[in-house]
Each structure stands twice: as structure tokens, then as C-alpha cells.
Amino acid sequence: MDFSLSDEQKNLSDSIVKFAQQTLNTDVIARDRDHQFPRDCWQQCADMGIQGLPADEAYGGSNLDALSVAVALEALGYGCRDAGLVFSLSAHILACVVPLSEHGSDEQKQRYLPGLCDGSLIGMHAITEPGAGSDAFAMRTTAVADGDGWRLNGSKTFISNGPVGDVAIVFAMTNPQKGFHGGTTAFLLEKGMPGFSAPGTFEKLGLRTSPISELVFENVYLPASAVLGSVGGGASVFATAMDWERVLLVAGHVGAMQRLLETSIAYARKRSQSGQAIGKFQAISHKIADMKVNLEAARLLTYQAAWRLQQGKNVSMDAAITKLFVSESLVKTAMDSVQIHGGYGFMVDYEVERALRDAIGSTIYSGTSEIQRNIIARWLGL
Incomplete structure (x- = not known):
């Protein structure tokens, strides 16, 4: 059993700690007090390659394995005193970039991953609902077939990056009879779609620089190409x-x-x-x-x-x-x-x-x- 890190992992950790300490810790107290998302720091992290750590190199990522990503995020958590920024980055990487990389079609990956890696797009992951927090089986957001596409209605809550996000992975019930396993589908939504909104920003006890909000879907039309993975494969x-x-x-x-x-x-x-x-x-x-x-x-x-x-x-x-x-x-x-x-x-x-x-x-x-x-x-x- 060898618990030592490789030279590449050590260098990765050292470089991220140095970058974070020199770049990400300016005015953290003020940012926290004002609930301010540091978009400039977000872009600097992207320039460092953080948002694309696990993504394929073909889309601008670094194609790192899970352990190396863990080493990188540990270094970020150590060097960056803004835990809200670290949390927003982690939510973006782990709950948006990774599932898109694992389940997305070539067209979907080509469309979204370059922007998610270079900092121009911010990702969201939306499953929690006002009446169904830990109970995902009680999901009420629905997507009903409409021609070649779907009509999405419902809402999600406590969505990290909601007020600033550009791309969301949203889970909806497409076959209530089958329940969560087999009846839920994941969809890719873009900011600006008619009927898709992120009203307000919640104020929180902590992680105040990581903005959080509701996502509301009012008869949003989604083409068949918006399905992430397969219909019924949301679980x-x-x-x-x-x-x-x-x-x-x-x-x-x-x-x-x-x-x-x-x-x-x-x-x-x-x-x-x-x-x-x-x-x-x-x-x-x-x-x-x-x-x-x-x-x-x-x-x-x-x-x-x-x-x-x-x-x-x-x-x-x-x-x-x-x-x-x-x-x-x-x-x-x-x-x-x-x-x-x-x-x-x-x-x-x-x-x-x-x-x-x-x-x-x-x-x-x-x-x-x-x-x-x-x-x-x-x-x-x-």
C-alpha cells in the first residue's frame, strides 16, 4: 500500500495553493459581508484550469482522475479562504461538468464543456424542490412529451450558482408510474430560455459568496436534444x-x-x-x-x-x-x-x-x- 502522491499530484497541489493564496484572498471579509460572488476570481480560476479539471482535453479540460481532482480541491480549500468560492467551483465541477462528461452526447459536450471549462459558462445542478429536499422520490417537477420535445413545469430550490448560472442540469418526472428510478429524466437548460427564470437570491448563514436561488420553469419547451443521458435515465x-x-x-x-x-x-x-x-x-x-x-x-x-x-x-x-x-x-x-x-x-x-x-x-x-x-x-x- 503506497499512500504517497505522485510528483505530478504534488506539483498540482503546490501550484494551486500558491495561486489561491496570491490571487483569491483579496477582500474576502467584504465579499462575505456583501454576499458578493467574485466573478473575477472565477475567471482567474478558469485560467488556472480549475473548472475543467476532470473534463476531457478535447473540450479544454485536464482529464484528471478522481484522486488528482481531490488533491487539487484540497489544495484549493487550503489556499483559498473564501469557502463560498470553493463551494461554487466544486458544485460546478462535480455536479455539472462531471455528469455532462459522463452522460452527455458528443454534441452536448461540444456545445457546453468548452465554456464550462474556460469560465464563460457557470454550471448548476437542480434536483432539490421546496417540498422534496432529501426525498427525491417526491419530485413534482414534470416534463411532458410535446411533439419531438418536452414541456417542463415546476420549480427547484436551494440551487447553488442559481443567480449567476448559465447552464443547468434539471431533473424532472417524465413517467410518474415508474417513480424516481426509471421515471425521472435529466435535461440541459440554458439561461434565457423562455419560461426559465431564477428569481431572487437567498441570504445564508455561511458560504455567502456562493449565490443560491430558486429555479422556476413555466411551460419551458425543451427539444429532444436537451435530454442528458436517456429518457428515464435521470437516476x-x-x-x-x-x-x-x-x-x-x-x-x-x-x-x-x-x-x-x-x-x-x-x-x-x-x-x-x-x-x-x-x-x-x-x-x-x-x-x-x-x-x-x-x-x-x-x-x-x-x-x-x-x-x-x-x-x-x-x-x-x-x-x-x-x-x-x-x-x-x-x-x-x-x-x-x-x-x-x-x-x-x-x-x-x-x-x-x-x-x-x-x-x-x-x-x-x-x-x-x-x-x-x-x-x-x-x-x-x-
């Missing part, structure tokens, strides 16, 4: 997106955990109370020791799941385990970072309070912790 498209997202979205969390650990160690060494550095107090040092343990376990789980993903193995349980452990470890690490910083940790200027706000959502998006435990239990035969 397969969704499974691809979720496997990649649950495994690799948390790679950015691992990078953030590393940064919070280093920040807490530095503070614990320089902050003095009762005549000694607070890191000498067991109450502080044990928190930091737990951070290190959780970080190493989170990294190993992420790398293992990413490796299994690129081997073409079934990773549903691995993905659930990884998503559950890393997200909950991120919240614990962020909470402990605030506690270690004491009153300063509660202040905006020290930036750990923002890390905690950003971390909370990790146990909710891409399947709540409760859903991950349900998945694990089912795989154990319960």
Missing part, C-alpha cells in the same frame, strides 16, 4: 453527480481543516494567559490534537474513496461514509478554532467565525448527515 445521472460530489466536495473541506489547524496552532503558541502560551494548557492542546486526528482520518477517507471512484468501483457507501465523517469533522474543527481563539474567535477580523458559519452547511448540502447514515445502514443490511 443514473444523479448517482454519478452524487458519487463525485460526496467524495470530492469534501476534499476542499480537508484543505480548510488543515488551514484551521495551522491557524489554531499559531494562535495557541503566541497567545499568553497566566504567564504561559495557551497551547501549554491541556484544554487547548487536546483540542488541537483532536483536530489533527480528524484531519488525518478525513484525508485518508477522501483519498480512499476517490481512488475507488476512479477504479470504477461502487462507491455509494464509501461516499456516504466520507461525506458524513469529513463534514462533521469540519464543523468540529471550526468550532474548536473559535473556542481556542476565545473572544477574538467571535470577531470578524480573525476570520475563524466565518469558517464556522461556512462549515455548518456541510452537514446539510449534498445529502444531510442523517441521509448519509441511512445510506450506510442500508448497505449494512439494516
Whole structure:
């Protein structure tokens, strides 16, 4: 068992950390306060090749395997203090670029992937509905056959990149009798289609630089060429997106955990109370020791799941385990970072309070912790 990274992966990580630290961390506090999506940073990331990491080189991507993408996103999460930007990029890559690459026709890939890779297009993934969050089987958005095409009606909610997105993968019920498996179809929609809108922008506790909104479909006409994969094959498209997202979205969390650990160690060494550095107090040092343990376990789980993903193995349980452990470890690490910083940790200027706000959502998006435990239990035969 060799757990070392290749020279190419090490160089990739180093280059992204350096790029992120030098380019993406200007005015992060102000961006967070103003709920501002940094389009200039988005384009700089595209110029760096981040949006196209897993896409084929023929469409402007880098054709990286899953483990290398995990290494890249970990480096991005470490170097970039704007977790909202990291989240928007991850949602774009893992839930839009990947399923389009895996299930799209040649024409669809040629039409959308170059723009998704070069930064001119922003991707969205739309399955969550107002009355059907974790219960995808209760989907009410429908697509009804209309001549050679379809008529789409319904709405989605909590859609990352919704207010700024250009291309959306949207799931709709095309055969209610068959249910989610066999009765759901994925469609590709473009911003500006008649009847397709993204009204308003939600204000959030954290990840404020990653805009989120509803998507509304009012009798949207879609040609047959808008079907991603096959009619009735939406569950397969969704499974691809979720496997990649649950495994690799948390790679950015691992990078953030590393940064919070280093920040807490530095503070614990320089902050003095009762005549000694607070890191000498067991109450502080044990928190930091737990951070290190959780970080190493989170990294190993992420790398293992990413490796299994690129081997073409079934990773549903691995993905659930990884998503559950890393997200909950991120919240614990962020909470402990605030506690270690004491009153300063509660202040905006020290930036750990923002890390905690950003971390909370990790146990909710891409399947709540409760859903991950349900998945694990089912795989154990319960």
C-alpha cells in the first residue's frame, strides 16, 4: 500500500495553493459581508484550469482522475479562504461538468464543456424542490412529451450558482408510474430560455459568496436534444453527480481543516494567559490534537474513496461514509478554532467565525448527515 502522491499530484497541489493564496484572498471579509460572488476570481480560476479539471482535453479540460481532482480541491480549500468560492467551483465541477462528461452526447459536450471549462459558462445542478429536499422520490417537477420535445413545469430550490448560472442540469418526472428510478429524466437548460427564470437570491448563514436561488420553469419547451443521458435515465445521472460530489466536495473541506489547524496552532503558541502560551494548557492542546486526528482520518477517507471512484468501483457507501465523517469533522474543527481563539474567535477580523458559519452547511448540502447514515445502514443490511 503506497499512500504517497505522485510528483505530478504534488506539483498540482503546490501550484494551486500558491495561486489561491496570491490571487483569491483579496477582500474576502467584504465579499462575505456583501454576499458578493467574485466573478473575477472565477475567471482567474478558469485560467488556472480549475473548472475543467476532470473534463476531457478535447473540450479544454485536464482529464484528471478522481484522486488528482481531490488533491487539487484540497489544495484549493487550503489556499483559498473564501469557502463560498470553493463551494461554487466544486458544485460546478462535480455536479455539472462531471455528469455532462459522463452522460452527455458528443454534441452536448461540444456545445457546453468548452465554456464550462474556460469560465464563460457557470454550471448548476437542480434536483432539490421546496417540498422534496432529501426525498427525491417526491419530485413534482414534470416534463411532458410535446411533439419531438418536452414541456417542463415546476420549480427547484436551494440551487447553488442559481443567480449567476448559465447552464443547468434539471431533473424532472417524465413517467410518474415508474417513480424516481426509471421515471425521472435529466435535461440541459440554458439561461434565457423562455419560461426559465431564477428569481431572487437567498441570504445564508455561511458560504455567502456562493449565490443560491430558486429555479422556476413555466411551460419551458425543451427539444429532444436537451435530454442528458436517456429518457428515464435521470437516476443514473444523479448517482454519478452524487458519487463525485460526496467524495470530492469534501476534499476542499480537508484543505480548510488543515488551514484551521495551522491557524489554531499559531494562535495557541503566541497567545499568553497566566504567564504561559495557551497551547501549554491541556484544554487547548487536546483540542488541537483532536483536530489533527480528524484531519488525518478525513484525508485518508477522501483519498480512499476517490481512488475507488476512479477504479470504477461502487462507491455509494464509501461516499456516504466520507461525506458524513469529513463534514462533521469540519464543523468540529471550526468550532474548536473559535473556542481556542476565545473572544477574538467571535470577531470578524480573525476570520475563524466565518469558517464556522461556512462549515455548518456541510452537514446539510449534498445529502444531510442523517441521509448519509441511512445510506450506510442500508448497505449494512439494516
